[in-house]
Amino acid sequence: xxxxxxxxxxxxxxxxxxxxxxxxxxxxxxxxxxxxxxxxxxxxxxxxxxxxxxxxxxxxxxxxxxxxxxxxxxxxxxxxxxxxxxxxxxxxxxxxxxxxxxxxxxxxxxxxxxxxxxxxxxxxxxxxxxxxxxxxxxxxxxxxxxxxxxxxxxxxxxxxxxxxxxxxxxxxxxxxxxxxxxxxxxxxxxxxxxxxxxxxxxxxxxxxxxxxxxxxxxxxxxxxxxxxxxxxxxxxxxxxxxxxxxxxxxxxxxxxxxxxxxxxxxxxxxxxxxxxxxxxxxxxxxxxxxxxxxxxxxxxxxxxxxxxxxxxxxxxxxxxxxxxxxxxxxxxxxxxxxxxxxxxxxxxxxxxxxxxxxxxxxxxxxxxxxxxxxxxxxxxxxxxxxxxxxx
Amino acid sequence: xxxxxxxxxxxxxxxxxxxxxxxxxxxxxxxxxxxxxxxxxxxxxxxxxxxxxxxxxxxxxxxxxxxxxxxxxxxxxxxxxxxxxxxxxxxxxxxxxxxxxxxxxxxxxxxxxxxxxxxxxxxxxxxxxxxxxxxxxxxxxxxxxxxxxxxxxxxxxxxxxxxxxxxxxxxxxxxxxxxxxxxxxxxxxxxxxxxxxxxxxxxxxxxxxxxxxxxxxxxxxxxxxxxxxxxxxxxxxxxxxxxxxxxxxxxxxxxxxxxxxxxxxxxxxxxxxxxxxxxxxxxxxxxxxxxxxxxxxxxxxxxxxxxxxxxxxxxxxxxxxxxxxxxxxxxxxxxxxxxxxxxxxxxxxxxxxxxxxxxxxxxxxxxxxxxxxxxxxxxxxxxxxxxxxxx
Numbered sequence: 001x002x003x004x005x006x007x008x009x010x011x012x013x014x015x016x017x018x019x020x021x022x023x024x025x026x027x028x029x030x031x032x033x034x035x036x037x038x039x040x041x042x043x044x045x046x047x048x049x050x051x052x053x054x055x056x057x058x059x060x061x062x063x064x065x066x067x068x069x070x071x072x073x074x075x076x077x078x079x080x081x082x083x084x085x086x087x088x089x090x091x092x093x094x095x096x097x098x099x100x101x102x103x104x105x106x107x108x109x110x111x112x113x114x115x116x117x118x119x120x121x122x123x124x125x126x127x128x129x130x131x132x133x134x135x136x137x138x139x140x141x142x143x144x145x146x147x148x149x150x151x152x153x154x155x156x157x158x159x160x161x162x163x164x165x166x167x168x169x170x171x172x173x174x175x176x177x178x179x180x181x182x183x184x185x186x187x188x189x190x191x192x193x194x195x196x197x198x199x200x201x202x203x204x205x206x207x208x209x210x211x212x213x214x215x216x217x218x219x220x221x222x223x224x225x226x227x228x229x230x231x232x233x234x235x236x237x238x239x240x241x242x243x244x245x246x247x248x249x250x251x252x253x254x255x256x257x258x259x260x261x262x263x264x265x266x267x268x269x270x271x272x273x274x275x276x277x278x279x280x281x282x283x284x285x286x287x288x289x290x291x292x293x294x295x296x297x298x299x300x301x302x303x304x305x306x307x308x309x310x311x312x313x314x315x316x317x318x319x320x321x322x323x324x325x326x327x328x329x330x331x332x333x334x335x336x337x338x339x340x341x342x343x344x345x346x347x348x349x350x351x352x353x354x355x356x357x358x359x360x361x362x363x364x365x366x367x368x369x370x371x372x373x374x375x376x377x378x379x380x381x382x383x384x385x386x387x388x389x390x391x
Numbered sequence: 392x393x394x395x396x397x398x399x400x401x402x403x404x405x406x407x408x409x410x411x412x413x414x415x416x417x418x419x420x421x422x423x424x425x426x427x428x429x430x431x432x433x434x435x436x437x438x439x440x441x442x443x444x445x446x447x448x449x450x451x452x453x454x455x456x457x458x459x460x461x462x463x464x465x466x467x468x469x470x471x472x473x474x475x476x477x478x479x480x481x482x483x484x485x486x487x488x489x490x491x492x493x494x495x496x497x498x499x500x501x502x503x504x505x506x507x508x509x510x511x512x513x514x515x516x517x518x519x520x521x522x523x524x525x526x527x528x529x530x531x532x533x534x535x536x537x538x539x540x541x542x543x544x545x546x547x548x549x550x551x552x553x554x555x556x557x558x559x560x561x562x563x564x565x566x567x568x569x570x571x572x573x574x575x576x577x578x579x580x581x582x583x584x585x586x587x588x589x590x591x592x593x594x595x596x597x598x599x600x601x602x603x604x605x606x607x608x609x610x611x612x613x614x615x616x617x618x619x620x621x622x623x624x625x626x627x628x629x630x631x632x633x634x635x636x637x638x639x640x641x642x643x644x645x646x647x648x649x650x651x652x653x654x655x656x657x658x659x660x661x662x663x664x665x666x667x668x669x670x671x672x673x674x675x676x677x678x679x680x681x682x683x684x685x686x687x688x689x690x691x692x693x694x695x696x697x698x699x700x701x702x703x704x705x706x707x708x709x710x711x712x713x714x715x716x717x718x719x720x721x722x723x724x725x726x727x728x729x730x731x732x733x734x735x736x737x738x739x740x741x742x743x744x745x746x747x748x749x750x751x752x753x754x755x756x757x758x759x760x761x762x763x764x765x766x767x768x769x770x771x772x773x774x775x776x777x778x779x780x781x782x
Contacts, residue, residue: 003430005430007422007423007426007428007431010423010425010426010431011421011422011423011426011627012421013421014417014418014421019417019418022417026405026410026413026596027405027410030402030403030404030405031398031402031708032398032401032402034401035398035401035402035708035710036696036699036700036703036710036711037398037699037702037703037707037708037709037710038703039394039396039703039706039708040398040401040708069460069461069464069598069626069629070460070626070627070629071626071627072614072615072616072617072625072626072627073460073614073626075616076614076615076616099616099617100616100617100618100625101615101616101617101625101626104615104616104617104625105615105616108615198627200627205417205629205631205632206627206628206629206630206631206632207460207598207599207629207631207632208598223463223464223467224463224467224492224495224496224499225463225466225467225490225491225492225495225496226463226490226491226492226495227491234463234491234492234495235460235461235462235463235464235492236402236461236462236463236589236591236597237597238460238461238596238597238598239597240596240597240598241596241597241598241632305427308427308428309427311428312427312428312429312430315430316428317422317426317428317430317431318428319426319427319428320427
């Protein structure tokens with residue numbers, strides 16, 4: 001069966017060009033980049049080239065890039081760096097809709113000596129900036145706000161926030177795992193202190209990420225060990241994957257124009273097709289402030305997981321909520337923060353496209369999903385009653 | 392030029408069988424193991440199979456294995472788990488010869504509220520058990536002792552230490568990164584609480600490791616994030632590398648007999664050949680208590696780095712000290728802890744073999760290294776004077 005993969009915010013296919021760049025380092029060039037011999041030295045040079053490519057995608061300096069094992073590690077590293085280097089400050093600000101990598105970490109810190117402010121979003125997923133700015137204090141160690149939400153796709157005004165925080169001298173981190181490669185991200189223009197990105201969201205392999213740390217930002221390592229990454233991250237460098245990440249960043253720069261045009265048009269075609277064909281289908285997230293590849297639609301009165309299972313039988317891959325919280329019976333914390341009613345939040349499906357998707361695939365989904373929704377609703381005890389109420 | 396790779400304690404070649412097992416997950420099967428769709432589910436099943444293979448190599452239960460990004464992360468996870476789950480205990484015991492992943496972490500903790508006992512070794516690298524046992528206290532949160540030293544190859548009596556610590560109810564962790572795959576490691580027999588292992592030391596790729604956590608050991612995650620690894624390690628699973636680690640553990644089990652016989656014989660041939668042919672060459676580490684693949688030899692009155700550079704020109708890869716501390720001008724902390732005189736510590740070279748090494752390669756080194764040593768000594772101002780003194 002052909003797979004129609006529309007779950008690219010969960011993870012992406014490794015680009016063939018990326019795998020090609022990695023292969024020499026999975027076979028012949030297996031030396032340790034930190035070794036004295038030239039067999040390791042060759043690898044060290046390629047690591048530096050990869051660092052330049054990652055830096056170039058977000059307009060950073062190569063020395064400002066620290067390679068990590070994933071977006072989660074980048075996030076943990078950023079938050080720990082901020083709080084360890086300012087031990088006198090005991091306040092953290094983040095949002096109600098962060099990825100679990102920040103949400104669960106900050107919740108942990110909230111139980112261990114830190115006061116936490118959770119900035120709310122409105123029903124379209126837009127951040128309450130007045131609430132954010134109203135809670136800044138001299139005790140604030142770090143503000144961590146994602147660049148774009150993984151579930152709704154809503155983009156936050158990072159440039160504006162950074163300007164305000166910089167003026168106040170408050171350390172600002174952004175989890176940009178979903179933004180990098182999908183919309184322009186320029187750390188010099190934005191001026192924020194730290195930014196997380198992840199390889200497997202941009203067609204590099206799983207198990208590699210990076211943290212941007214602006215020159216001059218106080219830092220303390222999270223992964224303490226050897227001298228790697230200029231004493232900022234211990235552990236033997238994951239050579240092949242880092243080189244893959246470098247290549248993926250090069251490709252992401254090249255493909256950005258296609259994502260904001262062709263992929264966006266595909267997403268719109270999918271979204272409009274489904275919203276037109278299916279009654280009681282609601283768009284989650286502010287229409288004109290979203291990632292170009294993402295749409296999140298609630299099909300009222302049925303279960304998202306049932307929809308996913310039926311789509312799965314046709315080879316269509318999508319998700320309800322985030323893969324990082326799946327397995328839970330609760331509706332997503334993001335949709336709850338947006339105040340999406342339970343009857344709709346339970347039936348939400350996220351489609352996230354990539355440059356590999358085609359118009360034919362989109363047409364297939366627009367054609368085949370509405371009958372699935374109808375069949376499920378006909379089996380649902382809530383549908384008839386609910387639909388009567390809302391119509 | 393042919394490479395003669397004798398730096399396997401730094402990193403190893405990915406076994407072709409391992410790469411073969413990984414390839415489907417670097418190409419077609421790129422789903423997220425945590426996704427709802429069956430495209431991700433396939434991957435999830437292979438992760439579980441890998442977990443069983445890793446567990447089998449060290450006689451653990453699959454549920455006791457947590458996948459990490461490297462040995463350093465496994466070590467950090469173990470130490471943090473021990474101290475976070477026993478916040479009232481403020482004493483840590485480790486050795487003077489640990490890998491930087493433990494050494495630098497414990498030094499950091501020593502500056503941040505913890506009392507640290509550093510157990511010494513004697514001049515053959517053997518641990519002072521009386522010192523260790525004499526410093527145990529009710530305040531000891533964790534004892535962390537490597538299973539085998541990465542530089543000298545000396546094996547520590549983990550079984551005996553575990554017995555004593557278990558009887559005292561003290562949490563015991565071992566960094567077994569260099570031991571696993573080279574000597575038998577049986578966590579059930581030993582009874583220790585936590586054990587770190589790393590993929591790239593046993594012919595799996597860089598960027599993947601595992602932590603064994605004995606059932607019932609109190610745990611608190613180091614990498615806080617998504618629900619992965621049953622809430623014990625956040626971050627999207629590094630599928631391909633984890634599957635590679637599983638295959639590598641299978642192979643390691645199969646190859647163990649060859650390492651303790653054929654590879655040991657090669658190591659002995661190399662060691663004896665060099666010690667016989669080169670005057671003022673000293674073996675570092677207790678001869679009969681070492682890893683079968685490792686030899687560390689000091690060539691007095693010359694610089695290890697000069698030796699490495701000359702060997703490099705012949706394609707021979709070895710190391711002086713650990714790759715994780717290279718770049719430093721100081722002699723290795725391990726040799727210093729063993730009291731190796733500076734004149735000898737500076738000229739130390741570690742050869743670490745694998746099943747890929749051949750007798751022909753060993754003969755080449757035994758033939759070609761002694762003239763290199765002689766040439767370097769002839770250029771050394773210390774040699775004539777020093778050699779006269781000692782002979």
